[in-house]
Amino acid sequence: MIPLILFILCAALAIAGAIVLIWAHEPIHSALALILVMVALAILYLLLGAPFISAVQIIVYAGAIMVLFVFVIMLLNFGLEERTNFSKLAIPGALLAVVLMAEIAHWLAHSSIGRAMANGPAAPATEASTVELSKMLFRQYLFPFEATSILILIAILGALVLARKES
Amino acid sequence: MTGAIPISWYLVLSAILFGLGVIAFVFKRNVITVFMSIELMLNAVNLAFVAFARAHDQLDGLVFVFFVIVVAAAEAAVGLAIVIMLAQNRQSLNVERVNLLKL
Numbered sequence: 001m002i003p004l005i006l007f008i009l010c011a012a013l014a015i016a017g018a019i020v021l022i023w024a025h026e027p028i029h030s031a032l033a034l035i036l037v038m039v040a041l042a043i044l045y046l047l048l049g050a051p052f053i054s055a056v057q058i059i060v061y062a063g064a065i066m067v068l069f070v071f072v073i074m075l076l077n078f079g080l081e082e083r084t085n086f087s088k089l090a091i092p093g094a095l096l097a098v099v100l101m102a103e104i105a106h107w108l109a110h111s112s113i114g115r116a117m118a119n120g121p122a123a124p125a126t127e128a129s130t131v132e133l134s135k136m137l138f139r140q141y142l143f144p145f146e147a148t149s150i151l152i153l154i155a156i157l158g159a160l161v162l163a164r165k166e167s
Numbered sequence: 168m169t170g171a172i173p174i175s176w177y178l179v180l181s182a183i184l185f186g187l188g189v190i191a192f193v194f195k196r197n198v199i200t201v202f203m204s205i206e207l208m209l210n211a212v213n214l215a216f217v218a219f220a221r222a223h224d225q226l227d228g229l230v231f232v233f234f235v236i237v238v239a240a241a242e243a244a245v246g247l248a249i250v251i252m253l254a255q256n257r258q259s260l261n262v263e264r265v266n267l268l269k270l
Contacts, residue, residue, distance in 0.1 A: 003172055004172060007172050007176065011176075011180045014180065014184060015180075015183060015184070015187070018183075018184055018187035018188070018191070018207060019187065021187075021191055021200070021203065021204065021207065022187065022190060022191045022194060022195070027197050027199050027200050027203075027260075030195075030200045030203055031199075031203060034203050034206060034207060037184070037207060037210060038210060041210055041213070041214055044177065044180075044214065044217075045214075045217055047172070048177065048217050048218060048220075048221045049221060050217050050220070050221075050229055050232075052229070053213075053217060053229050053232050053233070056232075056233065056236055057213075057236070060236050060237075060240055061206075061210070061236060061239070064240060065206065065239065065240055065243045068243055068244065068247055069199065069202075069203060069243070069247070072199065072247045072250060072251065073199055075251070076199075076250075076251070076254045076260065078197075078254070078259070078260050089193060090193040090194050093189065093190070093192070093193030094189075094190050094193060094194070096189070097185075097186040097187075097189035097190050097193075098186065100182070100185070100186055100189070101182050101183060101185075101186040104178070104179070104182040105179065105182070108175050108178065108179065132226055133226050133229055133230065136226050136227070136230055137230055137233065140230075141230050141234075144234060148234060148237045148238070148241075151237070151238065151241055152237070152240070152241050154241075155240075155241035155242075155244050155245050156244065158244075158245045158248065159244045159245055159247075159248040160248075162245070162248035162249055162251075162252055163248045163251055163252065
């Protein structure tokens with residue numbers, strides 16, 4: 001019963017945060033709404049038995065990435081978002097988003113995998129152990145792991161090159 | 168702990184969040200908010216990954232979430248550097264003013 005209440009609460013918080021992100025006029029309000037979404041998702045990861053991913057979500061997403069966003073918003077300080085005529089692509093884009101949601105709902109209702117997942121309860125609750133996860137990360141996925149370190153190095157260089165003053 | 172909640176509820180929540188992210192992406196006019204809606208979509212995909220990892224009782228999905236978060240961090244660093252450059256060159260954060268590569 002408690003997981004169900006927690007799920008409904010967090011799902012409502014996440015959707016409310018996403019809607020506030022769309023409605024807010026000030027970028028800083030959008031950023032705070034996005035942090036709310038991320039914290040709600042972290043609790044959902046705990047419910048799904050993934051404590052490591054939950055911690056990474058809080059530390060890296062809500063902590064590092066969103067601080068970077070808030071920092072840039074406050075550094076630039078352009079205030080209210082300009083309300084101009086929105087682009088002509090916006091209406092078909094929103095329609096496509098609705099179609100996408102309908103399509104996923106249809107798939108869940110009709111395909112065999114979808115039906116099995118929609119009706120059956122979740123797999124037995126064994127927490128994904130961080131030990132097993134790290135073994136997989138450093139054995140099976142060692143090469144991608146090392147590749148991301150090079151990716152981050154390139155990202156640091158790119159950010160430095162882009163942000164430096166022209167002289 | 169997961170007991171009663173079907174995996175499909177998580178997938179539906181993921182789809183709703185992704186759809187809201189797409190809507191935010193096309194309707195918002197501020198470069199930074201457009202960028203934030205991309206992060207929202209990445210989060211929705213992460214939720215689907217974790218839900219599927221749970222459904223099939225395999226850890227590979229969680230490893231993928233880990234990589235998505237790392238790539239999102241790198242993307243945020245480079246993207247925000249580009250946003251700062253744009254703000255210095257255009258004196259505005261409106262995406263409609265960003266229609267030329269070079270001024």
